[in-house]
Amino acid sequence: MTTATAPTSDTGRIGLADVVSDTLVVTRRGLIRNIRLPQLLVFATIQPVMFLLLFNYVFGGVIGTQIPPAAGGKYINFLMPGLLVQIVVFGAGQTAIGLTEDLNNGVIDRFRSLPMARSAVLAGRTIADLVRNAFVVSLMLVVAFAIGFRYQSSFLGFLGGVALALAFAFTLSWVMASIGLRIKNPEAVQSAVFIPVFPFVFASSVFVPPETMPSWLRAFADHQPVTIIANAIRGLMLGEGILPAGQTVAGQTLLALAWIVGLLVVFAPLAVRLYRRAVT
């Protein structure tokens, strides 16, 4: 069959190089959106910095007297590792919202009709969100250092803590992608992703040690992933003394990694499956 316009040699088969190239194209699109949508950048940067300043200066005086001595006597040292988890949890909802917008304005249909790698749409989105998270985390670290945060362990431990926070952010993006693809409606997704994050962030060790919570709440707080990740980061940055009795830095880090990998193994394939079905 002769054709006037298209290169007929192209079979549409997609190799690894194509997957990488397509993922980069979609990542770039996501980054441009992150940079050029002013609300997004403001929400992503002002909000965490505000949390950092408010919690440190409003509650720091009272809470500072109740935290383990390994924090070096400063609440900011206790707070900062926890806030890293808090900001990535709050920011993760953006993945869901961005995806539902794409679903509803026809962008996903357009992508699906192109001879591109299917996986690139989700991978590009989550990678772009990871880059955004890395930017926000860096900004927050600068502010934290400026107002007195000092890691108490080693520089390597500090870097490990940051890496753990970003790994958790990446996993959460896939969780949120699944939620977004399941719910599909951008307005409904707003409440679906932002309401549940509050109990997870506040009923945790992010702001205060859970020891003083009522036992029923503590049972939840001690075992939910936000606490586990926060404790691991805290241990890595401040040393074993900061952790509740019986916990080790290595043990908490392994537990945190288990959660991160576990959630990723469940939610990444789920998101891909939901994506395949989302538009049909």
Added chain:
Amino acid sequence: MPPPDHSAASPDPIVDARGIVVRFGDVTAVDGVDLQVRRGSIYALLGPNGAGKTTLIRVLSTLLKPDAGVAMVAGIDVVADPPMARTRIGLAGQFAAVDEYQTGRENVEMIGRLYRLSRAESRTRTSEILERIGLMEAADRRVGTYSGGMRRRLDLAASLIGRPEVMFLDEPTTGIDPRSRVGVWELVQDLVAGGTTVLLTTQYLEEADQLADRVGVIDRGRIITEGTADELKDTMGGTIVEVEPPAGRHEEFRRVLASAVEGEVTWDPQRGHLRLPAAEGAASLMAVTRALDAADLVPDDITTHKPTLDDVFLSLTEDDAPATNAADDPDPQRSRTRGRKARR
């Protein structure tokens, strides 16, 4: 329904769909459609919301697997080999799927990269395309600042970068103003002049009339008639006479008129018209007036007009609301679902 046969698919139609069926739960959205589109032509699927137009486009553009049927596009079986089919097609959906945060140029270049063009080639082709669709001036502005018509043209043009053999346009002018509509029409005609085949859907009869080489009227998941716009109009006879009887007397008038002309006299309760074909033009009109006079009937009004696709559509889908009403709905997706449900 002819048995699906890959090998016998004639090289002539570039789109060749046979026996396409799509069901959503117990709703049959597409109910056994056969569709052939000649290479280098414009084919318009005309129908109201919920008729199955979009679903059919989604099948042909690899987004949806049909429950039954075979569809060949540019010689490739879209059901069996969607990845290969995607290298030959372009799709512009019901919404302008352009990215507001990127400039017009960035949008088109991105699609070019996803069509596997090299960076340099994508860049060169993007400039050509923006020039061709008259968006060069606005190329480096964010799409967020574009008008609805500009977005539509950009959306359409973005697919062109992959040099598709077949372009699917789902309601390309829904929701844009009449002036921009003409701009989109010119672009579509330009496309076809360049060798691309276009299959579009529309709710606007005028659009099908202006653009399409062939028109398929689709309703409730079936193509109920097909032909050139002129052929469809010819089935209505040369001229249409509309007689407006005094209130409540249309049965009386209908009886008299039925004896005066050949062809069916239909009653349009919404407009209060009796509508009849006037095969002989003025002679038929005079026969009508003589018959009315002889029966001592005086109508409130008599008008004649050349048949439009509206007449064809109304005569074919008499029980339905006129197609043009649906076009005002601001949310085609939602009303499509509603329309589908309402019929069951």
